Amino acid sequence: MEMKSFLIIGMGSFGHHLCRSLAENECEIMVVDKDSEAVEDVLPLGVSGRVGDCTNIDVLRSFSIDLFDACFVCMGTNFKNSLQIASFLKELGAKKVYAKADEDIQAKFLKRNGADVVIYPEKNVAEQIAIAASSDNIFDCIPFVEDYYIAEIRPMERWLGRTVVDVNFRARYNLNIVAVKQGENVIPIPGPNYVFNEDEHIMVLGHINDIRRVAY
Amino acid sequence: MEMKSFLIIGMGSFGHHLCRSLAENECEIMVVDKDSEAVEDVLPLGVSGRVGDCTNIDVLRSFSIDLFDACFVCMGTNFKNSLQIASFLKELGAKKVYAKADEDIQAKFLKRNGADVVIYPEKNVAEQIAIAASSDNIFDCIPFVEDYYIAEIRPMERWLGRTVVDVNFRARYNLNIVAVKQGENVIPIPGPNYVFNEDEHIMVLGHINDIRRVAY
Incomplete structure (x- = not known):
């Protein structure tokens, strides 16, 4: 079977665990975060990393979004940013967008604006x-x-x-x-x-x- | 069956969902948070609430900790506070302490310092x-x-x-x-x-x- 490739945006606690689990499942992974330390932390897992702010659509455009099997929007704290990034990803041809939500109202808007699957760990x-x-x-x-x-x-x-x-x-x-x-x-x-x-x-x-x- | 009673410390996203689910399961619930708004948010669920900083052992002592069936330490961001509160709860005779962790190293220290069960939603x-x-x-x-x-x-x-x-x-x-x-x-x-x-x-x-x- 071909190796699956994923883009993970946001290397907080959830993004970090997801990156580790996908790496264990032998996937090809690209991670992005605004914070260089958060990116460096996961490089030993054998993933690629870039430092950048994905609320800037040009940063997202620099990846070939449509080539990933799925993109994960994992930032926890700033909902506006999650929404914006999910929506950009869809515009850029993402095959499948997963986004993390903390509340029902977030889940609803994420689904309306580009997220195919909403992840809701705390609930x-x-x-x-x-x-x-x-x-x-x-x-x-x-x-x-x-x-x-x-x-x-x-x-x-x-x-x-x-x-x-x-x-x-x-x-x-x-x-x-x-x-x-x-x-x-x-x-x-x-x-x-x-x-x-x-x-x-x-x-x-x-x-x-x-x-x-x-x-x- | 007797109604179970729980203390939930920290009304972030996880604490909030837990409070809602326990209320649906017909339990008696007391919540505490430093932030009055976070406490007021869940009062309509029929729970009791208090505003206070549980890293102060006297705040915890003012509850009869040993009377709760279990206590939940749900703050996400400040690990030192979670550790301190878990440890105080055990000292004050808590029957069962649940604590939320984001990383393996946190889980380890929480277990060593008073947590009976570590909750690890993101992982x-x-x-x-x-x-x-x-x-x-x-x-x-x-x-x-x-x-x-x-x-x-x-x-x-x-x-x-x-x-x-x-x-x-x-x-x-x-x-x-x-x-x-x-x-x-x-x-x-x-x-x-x-x-x-x-x-x-x-x-x-x-x-x-x-x-x-x-x-x-």
């Missing part, structure tokens, strides 16, 4: 933690698709020693068991004859309302 | 996006547990029209099919007789190396 992670923290019985909660989550829960007392079939788990609770967690060990898709065990956690996939019903 | 989300962006065939990638992900992939051409059993999917690829995605529709745990279909995506659970083998 996503906050929701996940809030669900887990608000119940003694949810140990982790992974967003799956809209309103569907995978939650790590303790089996109910009345299930112990019985199989998934005996409990009539799927029909009764409208949930599916995706995995069983024995300490750090994960056994995926345990099957209908799995016997619920006090020492194990189960990872269930389902609507958040159905998860709450078994986890509270 | 988590960056990794997830990097894996999906670096392959044409991965549409989403959800971190499951250490090095295990759930990836949304297109079925390989050679699987089409055949069942999971025929393909010998689990043994051959060391992956499990957690769900089938038909547009926005999700069918969980499709079972051994599911027939791979060109128009559908499958969500597979497995080690990132095994996922890469089928997704590239």
